[in-house]
């Protein structure tokens with residue numbers, strides 16, 4: 066599959082997740098079988114570009130290409146400027162966020178709120194495409210199925226986006242009103258796929274190889290995008306890839322491998338965020354890795370009291386060493402319930 070001139074190694078994508086899919090996590094997913102990753106969104110508000118948060122998000126040092134940056138905003142000219150700003154900092158693909166439901170985005174910026182105002186949405190898309198075209202940078206769009214149950218306009222908007230020059234559309238199978246509640250639906254994604262000639266990516270609730278196959282079959286999508294199920298389980302991409310290619314399940318990773326990749330992940334994390342912030346923001350990742358493991362809940366609680374990177378690294382290494390005395394391989398994944406995911410998302414969005 067191609068996005069513009071970029072050929073992707075496979076069609077399993079990491080979803081952009083603010084506060085999660087930073088460069089270390091994206092790189093890890095790519096090394097474990099993801100074919101493509103989109104950065105966390107960067108605001109189109111210029112006054113925030115020099116903040117530490119935005120400059121970290123715009124840092125792509127050492128990341129395998131293509132570098133895709135997601136931008137969010139409500140003003141066409143500002144969005145066009147944000148696209149150029151990110152291209153100047155290494156973005157090779159620009160993704161427009163019309164999928165994120167968090168209040169902060171809808172009030173201050175945009176996200177899925179834009180689906181309610183098709184004229185403005187299109188104005189933004191056109192301005193970004195015009196800014197990116199001379200730089201030979203493809204523009205993609207991430208959206209939901211619509212604003213609410215009675216206003217599911219993904220097909221109309223996706224068609225208009227294609228005509229405006231967008232080169233790939235991702236659809237999360239929920240409306241804006243749904244947030245993360247209720248199961249994702251795939252009929253609207255199938256309708257978008259049937260209506261467009263550019264690649265369409267299906268997203269929402271893909272958490273196992275079987276689900277991936279079912280979503281591919283239900284939608285006919287060109288690619289799949291996986292978000293929450295990759296938290297603490299970045300090897301899900303190679304598991305799904307293997308299943309789609311062979312019909313067989315890959316064995317769960319060795320405990321020793323997970324120990325090594327989590328410790329490497331932590332090192333990269335501290336390098337990007339520095340020790341103080343890094344130790345704190347690493348806690349959620351560590352929590353996800355150990356969540357379903359024996360002793361994982363207690364370890365997660367203890368982790369919150371560790372204040373320094375050396376102590377955090379030692380505790381993680383000890384936890385996995387001890388686990389390794391009980392089992393060679395990680396236990397099979399335990400799927401989160403919809404309630405678990407809702408609760409966790411509310412926590413992250415707060």
Ligand SMILES: Cc1cc2nc3c(=O)[nH]c(=O)nc-3n(C[C@H](O)[C@H](O)[C@H](O)COP(=O)(O)O)c2cc1C
Nearest residue numbers: 080081082083106164165237269270291292293413
């Ligand atoms: C913590 C978190 C942060 C997110 N941040 C973004 C974002 O910055 N941009 C975006 O388009 N979607 C964002 N999303 C939505 C995801 O990209 C994805 O569409 C959604 O989680 C559904 O996919 P999943 O069921 O595989 O998680 C976020 C989701 C979560 C859970």
